[in-house]
Amino acid sequence: MLDVNAIDTYRGPAHILNGVSLRVDKEEVVCLVGRNGAGKTTTIESIMGFLPVRAGQILFDDEDVTRLPPHERAKRGIGYSPEDCGVFPDLSVSENLMISRWLGDEVAKRRNGGQRVDPEAQTFSLFPEVQNLLQRQGLHLSGGQRKMVAIARAMMLSPSLLLLDEAFEGLAPVVVNRFTEAVMKIKAMGVSILMAESNLGAATRIGDRLYAIDRGEIIFHGSPREALADEKVMKALRG
Template sequence: MTADAATMLELDRIDTYRGPAQILRGVSLGVREGEAVCLVGRNGAGKTTTIDSIMGLLPVRSGRIVFRGRDVTRLAAHQRARQGIGYAPEDAGIFPDLTVAENFQISHWLSRAAGDRGVAGPRELEERIFALFPEVRAFTGRRGLHLSGGQKKMVAIARALALSPAVLLLDEPFEGLAPVVVSRLIEAVTRIKAMGVSVLIAESNLMNAMRVADRLYAIDRGEIIFEGAPRSALGNVEVMKTIRG
């Protein structure tokens, strides 16, 4: 994808290592404004490493990450979050000893401290969260430790939204969930997109990716092997073979 005015996030030939092992090899991808992009691949292909690299949780050895026209490659994770990159990890990352309300409050306090992105007030924020996930209202006083898998994923996405992000990174948001919960989350992602938030989803299930993505990248062994419309991925035998193993 070539960069243009509407590109929110762009990765330009990034190489990332975990310890001595090179995981990403010249990965380039882009996410446009209000677009849902899926990064599909098998387990170990480099999806989580890509998301972690964008978030600043893993250092990029070479290449550039550009967010809203600004090079953020050398920024710390907390600075990227304050710039407007939201993140919900594979394990949801809910703080176990904090209540759901406290989990939301952290994002909100920090987003207000970050200042200039037209951040919502507490009431507007609550409305935004509960409009997306009305069921969360019932367990805001519950500690993270006592949430089910689906509840954790909902709270993680809602918490990331509380930072008023421009781009939302979702790492395996549908993994391990019942089909009805997956449908619920896909519906939520569609609504998040409608709010004008760009979404990058790391997903190993191609069928789930097809349901939500405007565009799709396939990754294998740390390299992007396909970029295009979801339907065209289905017609590409080599891509299908690689993704499905």
């Protein structure tokens, strides 16, 4: 589904990613773990096209998307929920969702001639709470509600790959459990997921495979059990 091959990415003059490679297979949850500043968000933003890569290649569904702008990657079925949620504060929740609902029609045309599962029904089955927020402005949402809306908006695209950047950050444990259930439901819908996550415990509960990143380089790839037993990974996450 996704192949990231030896990418280098800069933020201004700073060389952040150095030869990062990872893959996500169909109907798989892959977690990219690392402490703050390790390169997780830069990796996600490189895949989505917000940051240009200086070297390497990004393949999505066997297509080279390395030089495509973000909206073209979205049209190919890559959904994105950013770390800061990216909810438009002056728009209602309904209007925020409609942006991806409209773009999802383009995804469906490319994929199967326009036919698609009802995105509203699919999305609200994940987060029924969002239906009660449709007329509320983004400005007036709590942190947990913004994260719900950000994921719901990405799912309105009917993506085949979902990028989640720190979806659990700042959430109470009971809310983390709620989001974990939603991620597993998304996987059951046949959507592949790449999650950037600082919390190793949360990542090991839901990830089929894990990559650990430190100082812009992948230092580990394996199963959640192997990650927990790897002293190098644990030391990197502790900083």
